[in-house]
Amino acid sequence: MPDAxxxxxxxxxxxxxxxxxWVLVAAFATAFLTEGEPEWLHTAAGYAIAVTVTLRLxxxxxxxxxxxxxxxxxxxxxVLGYLRGLLTGQATRHIGHSPAGGAMTVALLIMxxxxxxxxMGTLAVEEGRGPLAGIVTVATDHEGAVFHxxxxxxxxxxxxxxxxxxxxxxxxxxxxxxxxxxxASYAHRENLVRAMVTGxxxxx
Ligand code: HEM
Ligand code: HEM
Numbered sequence: 001m002p003d004a005x006x007x008x009x010x011x012x013x014x015x016x017x018x019x020x021x022w023v024l025v026a027a028f029a030t031a032f033l034t035e036g037e038p039e040w041l042h043t044a045a046g047y048a049i050a051v052t053v054t055l056r057l058x059x060x061x062x063x064x065x066x067x068x069x070x071x072x073x074x075x076x077x078x079v080l081g082y083l084r085g086l087l088t089g090q091a092t093r094h095i096g097h098s099p100a101g102g103a104m105t106v107a108l109l110i111m112x113x114x115x116x117x118x119x120m121g122t123l124a125v126e127e128g129r130g131p132l133a134g135i136v137t138v139a140t141d142h143e144g145a146v147f148h149x150x151x152x153x154x155x156x157x158x159x160x161x162x163x164x165x166x167x168x169x170x171x172x173x174x175x176x177x178x179x180x181x182x183x184a185s186y187a188h189r190e191n192l193v194r195a196m197v198t199g200x201x202x203x204x
Pocket of ligand 1: 017021024025029056067096097098105108109112178181194196
């Protein structure tokens, strides 16, 4: 039986997936903990997430085998089957994402995108700044031009509420994600976190 050192390894996660992952971890922690203030730091972290998620979405179509959505996005039956397998100790090990890992990847990317875009909407409506300034604007009155402070306030609150809810839902997903990584690492007796650092997993 080969020991851990001599076991042959297979490359799974390419540098874009790995660097993108750890950028997301750092930027998400920064954006969440700053909660909007100081604004330069909060928005910088938020833009880092927006850029990383956008690149990851493109990479999901043009990247290598294990980065491609077509390789790991499955239907709900496969996800439930895998989760059931975890409970009964029968879950199949996957070299790339498991069906549940794939579903979580998609959920995280979508929620992060909604959070970042709603943050940009909040900034645009409240302060007229950022990439959505001029695209997302507050309501004008029926004559079309008058800009009421009250309207601005209300529109800002809606965007801010969406932003806050999206940020909190993202946090819930992150907790489930990290819990899932721990459970799958235990179930398959392998260190999935190390694989996301080195990019490699034992062949077995
Ligand atoms: C320190 C906490 C974290 C650890 C230990 C961790 C670990 C991992 C691991 C091991 C994987 C690969 C899962 C698999 O084998 O299928 C993964 C994937 C992923 N994680 Fe995390 N993660 C953490 C936090 C986060 C956070 C905060 C985010 C986003 C805000 C995130 C987003 C993702 C995404 C999008 C993927 C899919 C990777 C891809 O295909 O690009 N993770 N994570
Ligand atoms: C995707 C990562 C992001 C996360 C996790 C995040 C999280 C948060 C949280 C938790 C708050 C406090 C919400 C509240 O209590 O009202 C907040 C506020 C805010 N965020 Fe974000 N945010 C992100 C991205 C962005 C981006 C990209 C922008 C704009 C470019 C942005 C702009 C703002 C603004 C302006 C506020 C303050 C709202 C106010 O108090 O008036 N955020 N964000």
